[in-house]
Amino acid sequence: MHNKITQLFNIKYPIIQAGMVWNSGWKLASAASNSGILGLIGAGSMYPEVLREHIQKCKKATSKPFGVNVPMLYPNIQEIMDIIVEEEVKIVFTSAGNPKTWTSWLKERGITVVHVVSSLKFALKAQEAGVDAIVAEGFEAGGHNGRDETTTLTLIPMVKEQLTIPLIAAGGIATGRTMLAAMILGADGVQVGSRFVASEESSAHDDFKQLVVDTKEGDTQLTLKELAPVRLIKNKFYNDVQELYQNTPTIEELKTLLGRGRAKKGMFEGDLVEGELEIGQISGIIHDIKPVARIVKDMLDEFNLAKKQIENL
Structure with missing residues (x-):
């Protein structure tokens, strides 16, 4: 080819x-x-x-x-x-x-x-x-x-x-x-x-890989657009972000919630609850x-x- x-x-x-x-x-x-x-x-x-x-x-x-x-x-x-x-x-x-x-x-x-x-x-x-x-x-x-x-x-x-x-x-x-x-x-x-x-x-992490396999249509969403738009699997961290949005948060408040190392925590260390879990819609x-x-x-x-x-x- x-x-x-x-x-x-x-x-x-x-x-x-x-x-x-x-x-x-x-x-x-x-x-x-x-x-x-x-x-x-x-x-x-x-x-x-x-x-x-x-x-x-x-x-x-x-x-x-x-x-x-x-x-x-x-x-x-x-x-x-x-x-x-x-x-x-x-x-x-x-x-x-x-x-x-x-x-x-x-x-x-x-x-x-x-x-x-x-x-x-x-x-x-x-x-x-x-x-x-x-x-x-x-x-x-x-x-x-x-x-x-x-x-x-x-x-x-x-x-x-x-x-x-x-x-x-x-x-x-x-x-x-x-x-x-x-x-x-x-x-x-x-x-x-x-x-x-x-x-x-x-x-x-193996747990993240398995979650990708288990992910269905509609299980991911683009969020945190005020910082840098990112597509995430919906988990507790994602839900926390959406709850914060109900109060019209400032950029600083979003940054505070995001913190540091969430992507590593989720994808590399396998924390499927508090981690940032990045994957595409095609995971379905x-x-x-x-x-x-x-x-x-x-x-x-x-x-x-x-x-x-x-x-x-």
């Missing part, structure tokens, strides 16, 4: 395993890359030296290309970028920040840069900044999201219409059929997050925990079958 995305990253299939906080360590990234797709280490939940350790372990576990996802809102961003260069990582996905800040700096050092956006406006800004590809993510996605709540079905064709660089679709993609749908809409490849949370190699059709290689094979088998069915219409 050769196209712009496989050529850009030198991978076999146009699928990217999302670099999710507390889920995407070296085991997941290397397993993804070994399966013929692009694995990403999620730097957002790692101190710089922890990230270095994960990169080094990933290099030992795979000879295939892999990258690092870097949310640009952290204070030690320079140290993180320096480590990426020192460890000779060749692919960086940036998010949660202005792509102009780091794109040129990374590209001058021979690194392929992809930026994650949630709107056409920011896709065009990223293209202008010189990135090599765009991930356009609809609000079905888990974790932090766009304020405009634009769905993947709407976002991809709007971005495709004006973009001249490769386009990767994200948000609500976990199966071969959803992959095919995104590519019919104009995407050159897909980024998959939630499906890989429920994998054997994910660094998420994730029914098992499987090895990454099996997830990729199942997606590709379903993609090819669905493609044949459409060709026969």
